[in-house]
Amino acid sequence: MTIDAADIGALWLTLRLAAITTLLLLLIGVPLAWKLSHWQSRWRHAVEVIITLPLVLPPTVLGFYLLLAFSPNYAPGRWLAESFGQPLVFSFTGLVIASVIYSLPFMVQPLLASFSQNGRRLTSAAAALGMPPLAALLRVLLPASRPAIISACALSFAHTLGEFGVVLMIGGAIPGETQVVSIALYQHVEAMEYGAAHRLALVLVAVTTALLLLARWLGRAATAKERDIPVLGVPG
Amino acid sequence: MRALAVLGALLVLALPARADDCRLQVAVAASFRPALETLLPEFEAATRCRVMLTSGSSGALYQQALHGAPFDLFLSADRERPGLLEQQGRIVPGSRRTYARGLLALWLPDAGRGSEALLRRWRDTLVLADPEVAPFGVAARQVLQSLGLWEAGGARLARAHNAGHAFVLLESGHARLGFVAASQMVAAGRTNLWLLPQHLYQPIEQQLVVLRQARSPSTAAALADFLVSDGSRRRLVALGYGPGAGEGS
Numbered sequence: 001m002t003i004d005a006a007d008i009g010a011l012w013l014t015l016r017l018a019a020i021t022t023l024l025l026l027l028i029g030v031p032l033a034w035k036l037s038h039w040q041s042r043w044r045h046a047v048e049v050i051i052t053l054p055l056v057l058p059p060t061v062l063g064f065y066l067l068l069a070f071s072p073n074y075a076p077g078r079w080l081a082e083s084f085g086q087p088l089v090f091s092f093t094g095l096v097i098a099s100v101i102y103s104l105p106f107m108v109q110p111l112l113a114s115f116s117q118n119g120r121r122l123t124s125a126a127a128a129l130g131m132p133p134l135a136a137l138l139r140v141l142l143p144a145s146r147p148a149i150i151s152a153c154a155l156s157f158a159h160t161l162g163e164f165g166v167v168l169m170i171g172g173a174i175p176g177e178t179q180v181v182s183i184a185l186y187q188h189v190e191a192m193e194y195g196a197a198h199r200l201a202l203v204l205v206a207v208t209t210a211l212l213l214l215a216r217w218l219g220r221a222a223t224a225k226e227r228d229i230p231v232l233g234v235p236g
Numbered sequence: 237m238r239a240l241a242v243l244g245a246l247l248v249l250a251l252p253a254r255a256d257d258c259r260l261q262v263a264v265a266a267s268f269r270p271a272l273e274t275l276l277p278e279f280e281a282a283t284r285c286r287v288m289l290t291s292g293s294s295g296a297l298y299q300q301a302l303h304g305a306p307f308d309l310f311l312s313a314d315r316e317r318p319g320l321l322e323q324q325g326r327i328v329p330g331s332r333r334t335y336a337r338g339l340l341a342l343w344l345p346d347a348g349r350g351s352e353a354l355l356r357r358w359r360d361t362l363v364l365a366d367p368e369v370a371p372f373g374v375a376a377r378q379v380l381q382s383l384g385l386w387e388a389g390g391a392r393l394a395r396a397h398n399a400g401h402a403f404v405l406l407e408s409g410h411a412r413l414g415f416v417a418a419s420q421m422v423a424a425g426r427t428n429l430w431l432l433p434q435h436l437y438q439p440i441e442q443q444l445v446v447l448r449q450a451r452s453p454s455t456a457a458a459l460a461d462f463l464v465s466d467g468s469r470r471r472l473v474a475l476g477y478g479p480g481a482g483e484g485s
Contacts, residue, residue, distance in 0.1 A: 064404070073409035089410040090361060090394045169401070172394030173366055186397075187368040190295040 007200050009176050010184040011207075017092070017180060018160040021099040025107040025156050026149075028100070033111035034137060037119045048112070055105050063169025066098050070170070090172035095180070098170055099160045106155040114148030115141065147219045154215035161208055258285040260455050261306055263297040265313035267372070267399050268336065268442065270423055271475050272311065272463075279462050285455055293398060295369060301447055302326060308450035309459055311335065311442070314371040318443040328453055331446035335463045337478030338440030339418035340375045341429040343406045350430020352383055354413070355391075362391035363406055363414030365399045371440050372399040376415035378437040422476035439478070 003011075032051075036044055054062060070088040071077040081087045088094035122144055126136035142149070164182040171178035173187070181204050188197035264272050269291040276287050290297070290307065298317040301310050302324065312318050318332050342350045343363075355362075364380075365373035373395070380386040391413075396402035399417040406414045407424070421429045444463065446456045462468060473479050 067404065067408050067410065071408040071410065077409075087410065089405070090392075168397050172361075172363075172396070172405075174392070174394060187366065190293065190366075190369040192295075 003199055003203065004196070006175055006179075007181075007184055007196070010179050010181045011200075011203065013092075013176065013179065014161055014181040014204075015207075017095055017099060018157045020096055021103060021160045022107075022153050022157045024096070024100050025103060026153060029104070029107035029111055029152065030142070030149075033108050033115050034119075034141075036108075036112055037115035051108050052105050054102050059102065059163070059165025060169055061165075062102060063098070063166040066094075066101075066166065066170050070094065089170045090174060090178060092177055094170055095167060095178055098166045099163060102163060102166050103156045103159045106159045107152045110148045110152040110155065111145065114145045118144055150215055150219040154212055154219075157215075158208055158212060161204065258283070258452070258455065260285055260287045260308050260452060260459060261290065262287055262309045262311065262459070263290045263292075263301060263305070263307040264311040265294045265297065265442070266291045267313050267338075267417055267419070268311055271336070271419060271472060271477070274475070275463065275468055275471060279459055283455065283458065287459070293369065294371070304449060306449065306451065307447050308452060308456040309444060309446055311444045311463075313338065313440075313442050314374075315441045315443045318445045321445055321447070326448050328446040328448060328450065328457070331457065331460065332443055333460060333464055334441045335444045335460070335468075336442040336472050338372060338375070338442060339434075339476060339478050340372060340379065340432045340437055340440065341416050341418040341421050342432060343403075343412075343414045343416050343421070343426075344428045344430055345412040347428050354430075355380075355383060355385060355389075358389075358391045358413055360391065360413065361394050361411040362389075363394050363396055363402050363411040365402050365415065366395040366397055370396075370398040371442075372402070372415065372417055375437040375440050379415070379432055382436045417476070419476035422474075434478075 036047060039047075057065075067089060068074070069076060070080060072081060072087065077088075084093055086093065088097060119141055122140050123133065123136045126140045127133070131140070162182060163180070164186065167178065167180055167183055168186070171180070171183060173179045173183050181200060185197055185200050185204070188194070188200065262272075269289060272289070279285070280287055290300075290305075292300075294312040294314055294317050297305075297307075297310060298312065298321065301307050301321060310318065310321070315334070318327070321327050322332050342355070344350050344354075364376035365371075367373035367377040377386060380389060385391070394405070394411060396405055396414075399415075399420060402414055403416045403420045403424070405411055406416065415432075416429075418429065418431060421427075444460055446453055446460060450456045469479070
């Protein structure tokens with residue numbers, strides 16, 4: 001089974017995109033979910049709904065609005081291009097931003113569920129023992145939420161790997177820059193190169209399956225370890 | 237109780253809509269949909285038939301037609317896919333015809349004149365529909381090849397997934413030069429275009445076929461006749477399509 005260099009380039013680009021996106025989402029998602037899980041305002045629900053929106057909008061529609069948001073014809077787009085020092089459409093940076101928006105719910109929802117379930121109990125226990133809130137987050141809540149964090153990362157990563165509609169709208173299929181696997185696959189199918197399409201799809205599925213199995217395995221290890229944390233043994 | 241109400245609402249939404257007596261299901265390449273919609277009212281009034289449209293990329297519609305989608309008529313944006321359907325025995329024999337000829341245009345940065353020289357010296361982003369996917373992309377690639385710019389050109393090529401997307405990218409200012417369909421420029425009332433000389437690319441023949449699975453093949457054939465009639469052809473020329481689209485090859 002052979003895969004041509006362009007497809008390998010697309011695969012590598014996709015993995016890089018998914019890794020960077022997941023990392024950024026982790027940095028954004030943890031504080032966001034933490035804040036939301038503690039927020040007593042009724043605005044909390046509104047913010048939760050807004051975070052869920054990328055699930056509702058069809059990806060190409062989301063991509064279309066990103067096109068408009070990044071457009072140099074309007075002030076916001078000009079400001080964005082200036083801040084990033086380059087136009088965002090047809091660029092890898094643009095794909096990263098789009099992917100972060102697109103996969104945000106896949107990171108935040110599992111974290112939020114976990115934080116809301118264990119969070120208050122754990123943080124109040126930590127506070128009762130005299131721990132400041134930030135330390136409680138870093139040293140108690142995050143370790144206790146490891147399974148949720150791992151599954152959120154796995155979901156975000158997988159979701160970015162399979163991302164198609166958004167990239168189709170704003171990418172420009174530039175090899176080595178924005179031509180990700182899903183686009184390369186689409187081109188093969190449309191050009192009726194089914195052999196190449198099947199091979200690439202097989203590699204994508206194999207890589208994704210391996211990564212998700214790894215994440216599950218890590219998650220299970222984390223759950224097993226978590227049982228040793230005595231604080232969880234204390235009834236609520 | 238509330239769960240019952242929600243379930244009821246879901247059931248109502250899931251019920252099939254009432255079917256009309258005479259209904260034609262037409263699969264049309266997305267780029268031709270607006271033009272088709274301007275032609276259809278006349279046909280619908282004359283035949284008292286409702287024409288339902290499914291639009292998408294010719295490639296996707298081809299796949300759907302091949303795998304038994306309930307289309308009566310398929311209007312592709314190219315001639316390859318109707319030809320394939322014919323070879324595969326999926327069409328009513330003899331129904332393949334050219335209904336329109338696409339014209340390739342170059343979106344210009346301003347209302348000035350376009351030229352080969354402009355393409356040669358362009359170093360910025362140049363938008364074209366993806367040649368792997370879209371007929372207008374194939375034509376754009378042929379132009380660049382004719383000018384010796386495909387391998388060696390200085391422009392940064394950004395690929396749109398079809399001519400419509402290329403137009404959106406240019407209109408929203410993400411690039412200042414790019415290949416689009418003349419019909420899109422006409423529809424948008426824009427004049428910053430250069431119609432590419434037709435010796436630079438193969439004609440973009442758009443063909444239609446009546447599918448073998450058609451439920452009303454005679455009505456589908458009537459619509460095909462209507463589309464290739466002189467009256468329709470004149471209106472298509474006014475909409476930015478090429479003249480002289482003849483019968484199928």
